[in-house]
Amino acid sequence: MSIAEAIIKDVQALSESKQAEVLDFVQYLRLKAEKQEIKDWADFSLSSAMRGMEDQEAPYSLNDIKESFT
Numbered sequence: 907m908s909i910a911e912a913i914i915k916d917v918q919a920l921s922e923s924k925q926a927e928v929l930d931f932v933q934y935l936r937l938k939a940e941k942q943e944i945k946d947w948a949d950f951s952l953s954s955a956m957r958g959m960e961d962q963e964a965p966y967s968l969n970d971i972k973e974s975f976t
């Protein structure tokens with residue numbers, strides 16, 4: 907018996923209200939995994955875009971960061 911089949915068998919033995927709780931939890935887990943995948947891709951994209959730039963000299967210094975109010 908596969909894991910999915912065992913889950914289905916056990917869920918079918920629950921009351922409808924408990925089945926709804928299981929569904930909510932499964933949807934939460936799926937959403938959490940989707941958010942993590944999006945974050946992983948964003949991190950990968952940023953690291954790919956910045957690859958090789960760590961050896962470049964910065965075009966600005968700390969002295970260039972000034973805020974003036976006139």
